[in-house]
Amino acid sequence: MSANWFSAPAPVARRVRGYFAPVNRAAQTPVLFDASEQGGFSLDAPPAPWIDLGWIQGFTRKPGSKSSPVLAGIPAATLEQVRETLEAQVSFQFLSWTKLTMALATGSQHMNLLAPASGAAAAADGAQASSAVIPQSGSTASFIALAAADAAKFTAGSMVAIDVDYAGQTGFVGAPVAGAYVRQALTDVDYIRRVTFNVGLVAQVSSAGITLAEPLLGGTPQAGAKLQALIGFVDREGGSFYQEWSALFVMQGSQGERILFYYPRLQTAAGAEETAIPLDGKHADGQARVLLKGQFLALPVTDPLDGERVLCYRSFLPAPKALV
């Protein structure tokens, strides 16, 4: 015999999953997450435009807001409190190295190492790149249509970056993810492709174009976009650009309950740092997994519900049939 409810103890969860979505830097608009409408999403298929960054490790939230007492009377006693500062930090380790996780875990802009032109002079963040090719009409987020001669320049297993030429503009560049902030006009026509998040792995090449293993983060290439091969990534300690993303962290409980932490605005709060975890605890000097360490500062948004300035929303969706 069983009742139709139970008293649920504190949630038990094995791990935390992270999702990020690009803040529109020019418009200063974070991505909204509504736990009432979207909170039950499949962890493998987050609602657009959230990007699944997989399981993360060492997820730690550190509130830093400070309150001060308002004193009254003799002797003085606390009459009430006021919130003096708003601050919250989040830190964790990514369990994979990808374009996105590297970018999130670095303190400044994150760049693509474009394939160098033959004989180009060496440069720390990549030599002058080999010339870009122009996609044809009919391209999609997963298929880049190319002239046969251009398609022949790529091989399955290679990596590519797709975005428009840099044309001397200043301000945030890259869409839908701002990859950098240009303070003064540059001369590198490939600069936007160096910082773009529209990168992918070539899964297949045909005379009609290339098929990507995963769709481009920015969707169908915009008009004027060009394609270049890339061989890796590079970021720098220093610089003035701060990555800013909306973030969502999910803890799935053993009874189907779910804890969601939604940060509308997270900026990287520290430079690039790695943590090495030995694969065999008994052999500390042996093979070690190198994890990207992410440290973030939460920035406030104004909640339109009541005008309060807040840093994070913590939502809890109880287990089915659990007493609340």
Place this chain on the structure above:
Amino acid sequence: MNYELRTKNYELRTNMQNAKDSFYIALRTRLVTINPERTILLRGTVRPGILVEEAEAPFTQLPNDVFVLRWLGLAVDMDLASTMAAAECEILYQTCGTQSFGGLDRGRLLSEMDEELMGMLKPFYAPKLNYATTPPAEMLTQVFWDEPGLGPVAVQRDRLSRSAKVMVYSYQEQGE
């Protein structure tokens, strides 16, 4: 509470039977999907190749190429809103390889069983049902477990065997 398993010297007001049954049935159902050809002829019936040792006649020798669940220790935490019980399950499996390969494939077959075990254990939860009723009655909570601790391969002549230990957790519901 530390869920190190130990013998309690007070009456356990807990019943893990529904959780144990649910864990076994979940693994059995998943095994049928992962490898439908892993079967055993037991008491005249061909069944999926997984069984609970305590629910069968005693074996003089564990059967080859079959997963055998053996329930070990039990611990409870009665300080929670619902009492939580933890039971340790040892999953034993062994193989001598196939006759057609003269047993030389026993390492490969043990690796296959390793892989099947990992597949059976994911996801690390299953609905809890009361199998004492017909049809089984769905309960309110889920049983859940942790990653397995895999033991080393034991070699006995041409037989390779391994055991994995999994801690299975369950909340006690009213009526259990």
